[in-house]
Amino acid sequence: MGCIDMPASQDLYSFIRTSPWGRTLAAGDLDLVLSAAMARTYLPGESVVSTGGEANYWVGIMDGLVVQKVVSEKGEETSLTAACSGTWFGEGTLMKQGRWRYDAVVQREARVALIPLHIFQWLLDSSLAFNQFVARLLNARLGHFMELLAIGRLPGIDARVAHTLASLFDPYLYPNRSNLLPFSQSEIGLLAGVSRQRANAALKQLEADGLIEARRQGVRVIDVEGLRRR
Template sequence: MANIKSELKQGLAKTMWAHMLAPDHVQKAEDEIVERFIPAGGYVCRKGDPVDHWMGVLDGFLKMSSISPEGKTVTFSCMLAGGWFGEGSLLKTEPRRYDVVALRDTRVAYMPRSTFTFLLDNSIPFNRFLLHQLNERLGLFISLVEYDRMLDPDTRVARCLAAMFNPYLNPGSSMQLQISQEEIGYISSVSRQRANQALQLLEKKQLLSVDYGGITILNLEGLRRYPEPVAA
């Protein structure tokens, strides 16, 4: 148990909100959060589930998605280590409106609703963090509608990769990202083969380099604005 708590503490250190809290509030969160292991392909939560926790990625990679009435899978977001999600459903007290699936073996932290509510009621920094995070997530979802309806696959891959480096939604991301082409396809709503073609094009544009088992971002602003040129 001591080792698990130590790993949890290290995982919380990657988050932005934990650094904002008073020491006694951080301690309360550490004491009441539980950790679960979700194997690759496993569900962290399902659409329609009751919402009892705020959840965060300690280590691994998650995809937030839903299936339309026509059977199309729509990917809303992905979460890497340090990213937390589900605050909107907790605040509205409604059933879960999406599925969250582990794309690889993942350790997930579960903060009980009671702890979340306590921090909401007693911590101004926590409220400020949530306000910024909700604003960032709204901006992300609006941009994803644009990606899906208006952009070609190459641009969609570029913009979806860039979105993974949001400091509020995925604060633990480094420029070297361990991600497979299949996973890039998942988050961009394209096939693995089409993701591979897009990566080759973006590599030729010197926006990223394709490494064994992942990619390295060379020009994040270029990815965010692709295909628009970025001033030197």
């Protein structure tokens, strides 16, 4: 079953209005954005964007979990990062008016907000506040990927999982993040580039160290800075 287009709704409007960039817009500009925005629902395994596809929308995750990944010519898959509630992505590709260079695959059913390319470009041309938000977002994303590169070179699995969890607390990339990360052991392993079993062992050690607490709903982070120091 493919993605499901949803009519404009109050929850879509609220999501955009209360987003960090939506709150900066003048009323008339916000109305224009809302009139063009769309919502779609994607099921697990479906792609929100696909490598080589035209970048026609700026993407915001209203609910659910999407993992950005790349696949080598040999079919080897590498997860880059996760996009969850409150996350926006794709601005760099849209600014270059290019094609997607990664897949964004749904792990957990996702409700997605889509801002058309021409509206995104118009905001860049007309709103200083929006430009400032995008600049901060790009800077945060650069720092995030630099951190992920460093995480991939850490020798210890415990440290790799710890830094992966800490990387999900950037306020620009994950503005709605609470201390409870609603991720399963397999999803954390996917992000850290380790098996579910190795992720489980690392999470148990981090819990024993008092840095996290395992819950049925996911992982509650007790000490973000402690995770970064691992």
